Amino acid sequence: MTATTASVRRDGSGATASTPLFDRPSTTTWIDVAVIVGLSLLAVVGFEPAFGHYAFAAAAVGGIVVGGGVALLGRLLRLSVPLTAIIALAAYFLLGTPLALPGLALYGVLPSLDSLSGLVLGAVFGWSDAVTLQAPLEAPPYVAVVPYVGGWLVSFVSLTLAVRWLPRIRKPAVGRAAVLLIGPVLLFVAAILLGTRDPFFAGVRGVAFAGVALVWLAWRRRRFARDHFGMDAAVRRSRLLGGAAVVVGAVVVGALAGTLLAPPAASRFVVRDEVTPPFDPLDYPSPLAGFRKYTKDLQKTKLFTVRGLTEGQVVRLATMDSYDGVVWSVAEPGSDTDASGAFELLGSTIPEPPLFEPGATSTATIDILDYSDVWLPALGYLDRLGFDAYTGTDPAGTVRVNTATGTTAVTSGVKEGLRYTMQATAQKVPNDRQLQKVPPARLTLPSVTNVPDVVSAKAEEYAGSATTAIQKLRNIERSLKNLGFLSHGRASDPVPSRAGQGADRMTDLLTKSPMVGDQEQYASAFALMARRLGYPTRVVMGFAPKVTGDTTTVTGNDVTAWDEVAFDGVGWVPFFPTPTKTDAPKNQTTKPKLEPQPQVRQPPPADPRAEDLLTPVKTKENEKKEQKHAFQLPAWVWVVGGIVAVPLVLALVPLLVITLLKRRRRRKRRSTGPPDRRAAGAWDELTDRYAELGLTLPERATRLQTAAALAEQSRRQDLPLPEDGLDDLARHVDAAVFDGSEVAEERVAEAWSSADATVGAATKAAGPLRARLAAFRYRRRPRARRA
Incomplete structure (x- = not known):
């Protein structure tokens, strides 16, 4: 039933004619609106990696509904474009509070001064903050306005053009209809640029977006031709079904191809990495290279205090999984997400590690005394981190976190006077019996190079006849602890011990008797042997202080190092291969005198046999004989196989x-x-x-x-x-x-x-x-x- 008249006019015959109150769009216009809304929804879904857990969905979809709804309302009520824009701006502020900033609303829905200012700040500065903060984006609150204002602006402008400008075109110009796609395309690209290295169904969304857009443009052209020249209904139906089949096939094949051929996450272009340069651990010395500095120079120096430390709990400093024959170090940035060099900005919420089974959660407060470095002492895998006191600028903006390794770095430096409170969760470590049937995890870690041959020989020897991964690793750990002796190379130690973890030091450790070293050497040797056996292993440096009441003081003498091996579905299991015995025999550690050996003349090299010098020559006749004997399938087999195999694969x-x-x-x-x-x-x-x-x-x-x-x-x-x-x-x-x-x-x-x-x-x-x-x-x- 049509609406009542808004005014009455007379025609030439004297009769009255009514003007409809609502200007209802045509069916073609409604289809245009549906396509633009659908493409906009496909675009805003791409914000999931940046905001996480679909927390952005209400704001993004709400923005599309608010902007598009005002555009349609202005057309239905025959409002002018300036008046419609004013209504859209008012709706942006009125409805933006419950949709994008409900936490700042009065009674959950009414705008407040904070929410109104947040809607302005988010529209202006939210885009820059979105690429400088760590995902998921949760703070400051106005950053949630980004998907809302993007959906609102794109839907309002695009649907205004769809219901007011596009119906007036009387020429079959596909380019004019393509103007409506500019907004959804920009929204699609913005979601990609604000995202992370982990895409959200990139292949499916990209192919679906392109397929729908192309079919819509083709339909618009054919629709114009049908309206002006006529078209048989059967032909129109067949074309529609054919186009739908092409879109479905393109989405299925494109999604499969995109999933299988997608580049690794490390090679993706991420704007946040370009705006805020990634933390490069290679700009700083390897943490393990300074191990002897703690055991000798800082042995009795009070480095920091920990309030809330429990007995047996260790303090993590840095994790290393890259070895070049000289030193273990943190991997370079841009490597795999499981590696030690994948650092990200600190956000309000720190994601859970990719391979992790949570154990006990603890909260501790650390006061830095005479410790100075870029690596932040932590009690496991961080859940929350807050700075209570500091000198100079706030270090929160310079914190970089590696969730996969539990390593935290402060590029501005960890200095005296810094106090911070952290909540951390430890890795739950199952017993060896539970690990008997658990295989090592399949991870891509940086390769180890320049490893001496003695490491492989000793790895096989120490692993023995064990058949499972945990048995082999425990055998290596037990062998190092039983055969070795502990010495930090101090004057008070019974026997000297050379520092270092390079290839020559590993050769000395594993070939000389007795085996003498400290955590630096034994952790390095264990990691190299485990990596030679194919197990993903990394070296962790930290502190293992003795708990003395509520507040524990950590000195350089508490420094330690251990190893962690990844098991499938379990996480990183620690191993401590350093022996505790210090009474190594002294008489076997003295350097033997070099005694000259008599020179022996070497016999001349034997002549190679004549047949070994002959090289078979390949002639055309031999190639023809080989081609005759080669078996080839008939062409019809390949055709039939392709016809049958392709549908089966799909x-x-x-x-x-x-x-x-x-x-x-x-x-x-x-x-x-x-x-x-x-x-x-x-x-x-x-x-x-x-x-x-x-x-x-x-x-x-x-x-x-x-x-x-x-x-x-x-x-x-x-x-x-x-x-x-x-x-x-x-x-x-x-x-x-x-x-x-x-x-x-x-x-x-x-x-x-x-x-x-x-x-x-x-x-x-x-x-x-x-x-x-x-x-x-x-x-x-x-x-x-x-x-």
Whole structure:
């Protein structure tokens, strides 16, 4: 039913005619609007690596809705462009507070002075801050305005052109319609430039964006031709179906190719690395090279104090995984994300390490006394870091963190008077029995070069006849501790010990008797032998002080070094190969006198046999004979194989990839973390499997509310349910997670068996077609981040 008239006019016959109150766009214009909105949504999804955990979604989508809604409202109400722009600006400030800055709003929705100023600062300065802060971007609060203002501006300008300017064009110029794509393309590029080295479905998004844009431009041209010259409906339908098939095929093939052929993350161009130059550890001396400085010159010097240190806890200083035959050092920047040189800016939230099983969490306050270096002493893998006192400028802007190694650096220097409080989580270390069947992790670490041959020989000798990785590593660790003696090379030590970790020092350590050195040599030798056996190993330097009450003073005599080896799904397991014995026999450490040996004349070299000097010559006749005997497949075999193989690959490769992802998801949920987390993983697996069957999961609901929603949908779709429904399993998991008691393994196994039985029955009852479609679906849950 059309709207009432806004005014009355008379035509030539004297009759009255009404002017419609709303100027309704045509179907073509609505399709243009849908395409621009869809492309804008594809573009803003790219902000996920920068903001993380879809925290930007409300602001980005809200900006698109606010800007596009005002543009459509101005067209429907026949408002002028300047008036529409004023309304859009007012809507930006009025609705921007609850969408982008809800934490600064009054009563959760009303604008405040802080939120209004944040909307201005975010639109002007948020873009520069977004490339100078570490992801995920959470502070300052106005940085959340970046996706909001980007979506708002692009949607308002693009949809204004789509509903006001494009319908007036009467020429089939594709270039004029392409003007509408400028805004979504700029938004797409902005999301890429503000991102990190980890892309968010780059291949799928890029191919989908390009495919939709190209098909829309072609449709616009054909639409004009049909309106002006006419076109058969069957031809139009066939072209539409053909274009849709091309888009779907391009997305599938492009996504697979983009996933398989994507360059490594280290080679990606990241604006934040160019605006703020990455921290280069090679500009500073290797931490391990100064080991003897602590044991000799700073032996009794008070370096810093730690309040909150527990017995047996070590202080991490730096992690090194690059060796050049002279020294162990931190890798160069731009290397793999698992390497020791991948430092990032400090943000409000520090991401969890990529290979890590969390253990105990502790909080400590450290006061720097006579310690001066670029490496910040820490108690494990940082969760939070705050500076309480400092001299000069605030060091927070010069902090660089490597989450993979637990190393923190301050480019402005760690100096006397600095006080900071940190919350850190230690690596959970399983016992050797639990590691018997666990293989080493597959990581790409910097290569070790110029390693002496004696290292390989001793690695095989010390590892012995062990068959598992943990047994070989423990044998090497035990051999070094039993055969070696400890000496820092001080005057008070029973025997001298040469400093260094180069190839010549490693040869002396492993060939001379007795074996004498300190943590610098033994940690280096263990790491080289483990790397020769193919195990990802790194050297860690730090301090191991004795706890003396609430506040512990750390001196140079507390310096130490140890090794860490990565195990698949577990994390980095520490090894301490340094012996504690100091009573090495003195008479065997003296340097023997050189005695001249009689010269022996060497016999002349034997003449090589005549046949060894002959080189077979390849002639054309031999090549023809070889070609006759070579087996070649007929051409029709290749044609038939291509026709059959290509569809099979397009169908089976996605299914294989999704199957592997599901297995990995299930394995991590069932085997990673404490028992209560693994019990909760059973419920997560059940809900994901139901979602893949096509059921809708409520957002922000408890397990009982989710169980009720799934049960209602299952009854409507004739899917079987357990006798007690899903409520019983939901209560079982809630009890395991929240009652505070120790969760037994039997409760975990019971939760998983119940979840598997329920999902299996539902999948079987859904039918073969629906089960096949579910096999091609993968529900990716947001990654949990620690506060």
